[in-house]
Amino acid sequence: MPMLGRLFIGNSLVIIVGAIVGTLVTSHVAGLNIEADTGLILLFASIGVALSLGVNFWLTRATLRPLHDLVSDVEHIQEGQTATRVRTLAGSDPDAGRLAQAINSMLDRLERRTLELRALNDRVISAQEEERKRIARGMHDDTGQALSTLIISLERMQGLVPAEAPELRERITATREIATRTLEDLRGVVYGLRPTMLDDLGLAPAIRWYARSQLEEAGTRLVLLLPDGLGRATPEVETTLFRIAQEAVNNIKRHAAAHRVTIELGETPGWLELRVEDDGRGFDVARAAQEALRLRRFGLMGIKERVDLVGGSLVVDSQLGRGSRLLARIPAEARMET
Numbered sequence: 001m002p003m004l005g006r007l008f009i010g011n012s013l014v015i016i017v018g019a020i021v022g023t024l025v026t027s028h029v030a031g032l033n034i035e036a037d038t039g040l041i042l043l044f045a046s047i048g049v050a051l052s053l054g055v056n057f058w059l060t061r062a063t064l065r066p067l068h069d070l071v072s073d074v075e076h077i078q079e080g081q082t083a084t085r086v087r088t089l090a091g092s093d094p095d096a097g098r099l100a101q102a103i104n105s106m107l108d109r110l111e112r113r114t115l116e117l118r119a120l121n122d123r124v125i126s127a128q129e130e131e132r133k134r135i136a137r138g139m140h141d142d143t144g145q146a147l148s149t150l151i152i153s154l155e156r157m158q159g160l161v162p163a164e165a166p167e168l169r170e171r172i173t174a175t176r177e178i179a180t181r182t183l184e185d186l187r188g189v190v191y192g193l194r195p196t197m198l199d200d201l202g203l204a205p206a207i208r209w210y211a212r213s214q215l216e217e218a219g220t221r222l223v224l225l226l227p228d229g230l231g232r233a234t235p236e237v238e239t240t241l242f243r244i245a246q247e248a249v250n251n252i253k254r255h256a257a258a259h260r261v262t263i264e265l266g267e268t269p270g271w272l273e274l275r276v277e278d279d280g281r282g283f284d285v286a287r288a289a290q291e292a293l294r295l296r297r298f299g300l301m302g303i304k305e306r307v308d309l310v311g312g313s314l315v316v317d318s319q320l321g322r323g324s325r326l327l328a329r330i331p332a333e334a335r336m337e338t
Contacts (some may be wrong), residue, residue: 145172249261313328
């Protein structure tokens with residue numbers, strides 16, 4: 001029961017008992033005939049009790065009003081309205097005022113700390129993407145070129161081997177096959193780090209290539225609604241949406257056991273939207289969010305942080321046995337603060 005209710009009931013019981021006892025004592029002292037004047041006594045007692053209860057309720061409610069407002073503000077903060085601050089009413093209880101100031105001070109420090117962590121995370125993500133791009137370019141241009149040259153040289157050597165040395169020809173062939181597989185694996189690593197087509201061709205071709213290479217090879221039916229005429233967005237937006245799609249595809253491949261996956265990329269005035277749906281086993285979103293830190297599963301947390309950094313919104317909906325749905329909306333001209 002709320003504090004107001006408990007105080008009102010307790011005070012009311014005191015008032016009623018006091019009124020009855022007071023009436024009986026007054027009647028006895030005044031020498032009134034209780035049996036004869038019962039109606040009059042009850043009338044005055046009822047009026048006195050009613051007035052006392054009304055005044056008691058008003059005083060109790062007015063006294064506890066600052067506490068009620070404080071609880072209301074805290075509930076708004078708990079719902080996610082972090083910009084809300086606890087009101088400090090003029091003339092309110094000093095203790096309630098000090099409590100409100102302490103809560104506001106804590107919220108201010110928390111907000112500053114959150115902004116600092118977000119700025120740091122922004123720098124980390126930007127540096128990570130730049131490092132991925134640098135490593136991917138270096139592996140593609142240097143290591144990939146070296147392996148391609150090695151394969152060509154082995155092919156030429158294979159043609160120069162005399163017919164009377166079949167064992168040498170077989171060894172060269174085997175070495176060339178190893179080099180070819182290594183080059184293919186290297187390309188997979190490079191595209192996983194930073195697909196060059198994301199920078200060269202844009203977001204839709206990069207998502208299409210990645211989804212097909214990961215899901216179609218696993219036997220998953222893939223429905224891609226990716227318009228080729230989609231204009232180029234800022235590098236931050238394209239990178240963010242590609243990483244979201246990449247994480248969603250990886251989660252589907254590892255955990256969902258889905259038969260059908262739909263990936264849609266759309267554009268509305270000023271916004272880009274990415275939708276990923278599957279018919280897999282689904283999961284408990286709230287439980288996954290609560291256990292992410294303990295189990296060190298940062299996929300959804302990373303997606304949410306990337307979306308927040310560019311001022312977008314993210315909705316993840318899933319039910320056990322009914323698949324999952326992810327919808328990310330990002331401003332088309334968003335840029336990370338560096």
